[in-house]
Amino acid sequence: MSTKNALRTIDAIRCAGKAADAYRTAQHAVREAQDEHGAAQAQLHHWHDHIHAMGGTDRASPAYSALLAAVQEHQEAEQKVRKAEARLQRAASTVQSHRPALNRYPTGRIRRRGTAVLLEHLADHPVDLVRAADLIIIQTSSGKDSLVAMHRTVAAAKAAGCLHKVRVMHCDLGSEWPGVPELARRQAERYGIPFLLVTPDGGFLGMVENRQMWPDAKRRLCTSTLKRDPTGPVITTWVRELGLDRQAIVLNVMGVRGAESASRALKARLALDTRTTSANRLVLTWNIIHGLSEQEVWQDIASNGLEYHPIYDTGLERLSCVYCVLAGPEWLILATRVCFALELPHPQTFAELERRIGHSFKQDFTLNAIIAAARMLDALDGPITWRCGDAVRRHLGPAAADQYLALTR
Ligand code: SF4
Structure with a gap:
């Protein structure tokens, strides 16, 4: 199948699926409206029979007010049924225009599978x-x-x-x-x-x-x-x-x-x-690099001399927010020590915000605890240091790092 045809088919399946979903929703709405109409009709009959049994219409009686309310509800329910039926008719004609795709991909599971196969083909x-x-x-x-x-x-x-x-x-x-x-x-x-x-x-x-x-x-x-x-x-x-x-x-x-x-x-x-x-x-x-390993990513960077952020040289493996809510304590402690080394205000800014809103940065620990741990490690081991190219050195070895630095300088 050509690329253009595959793309057209993916969209045809998408539209057919939407039409089928809209038809199902419209059917459901008709059933609901009919149920409401049935209940309104029962109420109407009830108050009608009640007034008849009481021997006539006293317009000031509560029963008469209830009858009027039931008439109103019945009219509204009738209108709702008419609207729902019109919507169902429109949905049916849309389904009809997608009939070829729906015949070929009749269920949600088959449509998802068909789309996935076409997308895999395109990604190849x-x-x-x-x-x-x-x-x-x-x-x-x-x-x-x-x-x-x-x-x-x-x-x-x-x-x-x-x-x-x-x-x-x-x-x-x-x-x-x-x-x-x-x-x-x-x-x-x-x-x-x-x-x-x-x-x-x-x-x-x-x-x-x-x-x-x-x-x-x-x-x-x-x-x-x-x-x-x-x-x-x-x-x-x-x-x-x-x-x-x-x-x-x-x-x-x-x-x-x-x-x-x-x-x-x-x-x-x-x-x-x-x-x-x-x-x-x-x-x-x-997701063009979905199949690559971390090593392969660094190989691409090193062999093509691509400029990466120096934060990777510090030992942090992700270039995220300085404090990422998904990171674990070790990562956050290292990020804090990097902030100390670079004299960045982030630890103080984030910790102040944490205090102000009274909500802990992570469920199990506060940023204050992270900052205290980072201070302790700095006091024990001294501030952390790193060299340009350390990320490549760590992942691919010293020769690759030298080659990378030669390419990028
Ligand atoms: S804090 Fe949120 S936006 Fe920032 S790196 Fe983490 S997940 Fe991404």
Whole structure:
């Protein structure tokens, strides 16, 4: 199947699924409206019979008021049934227009399976995928995985002669290590790709202050509200700028690797973004480095002389917020010691916020405890030190680090 046909089929399955869901919902609404109508009719008969049995209509009696209310309810229920039936009719005609896809993919399970097979096929042919796309957005944190995802996306785009389709977007939460937005921009500029910096209102600390709570693994509002939500409007603007008179194909590239966690291992290389997809854009999330190990990521960085953030040289393995709500105590203690070494204000700023809102940064410990532990370790071992290239040295050995430094100086 050609790439274009696969993309068309994915959207046809999506639309057919939506139509089938809408039909089921409309059927349910008709049943509900009919039940309500039946109950209203029973009430109407009840008060009608009651008044008849009482021998007539005393308009001032409570029974007469109840009869009037029952008449009103009955009329409203009739109207509801008519509306629900009209909606069902519309849904039925939409289902009819998707009949070929629904015959081929009749159930939700078969539709999901069919979509997954097509997406796997597309992910196997990245150059064709890039050629078929109208817009390729790289969402970068400027961390090592985003960096390699960008490098590989650019390689596929160059091979397809489509570098002009690629754009980079970075969300600055204001709580990351110094130099992150500037590095994200430099990483994009290396390939001559347009770069957009998004700064959500209030950033990470503003969100915590407003909610009087830190996010956690279950309520990861920092990523959903501050990183994911701003993406939709950006895609809308960029798709509008394309000025297409058909549905745009958008690839949303992320530096997600399966080896990072059990939940990430379950993600597909290419997935349909049902939240952002609409009639005018088909958005696919492209986890282009999903299959890479950490070692392979560093190999890509070293052999291509890609500029990574110096925070990796300190021993921290993720370029996240200075204090990440998902990090464990060891990581947070090391981050604090790095802050001490760099004379950064973050430990004090975060600890003050923790005190002010009266909510502990992590369920099991406070940031104050982390800072105290970091101070103790600094007192015992002295401040931590690191050298440029230590991250490559740690992962690939001294020769690779020397080669990397020679490439980047
Ligand atoms: S790095 Fe951690 S704290 Fe910062 S946005 Fe991501 S998950 Fe939230």
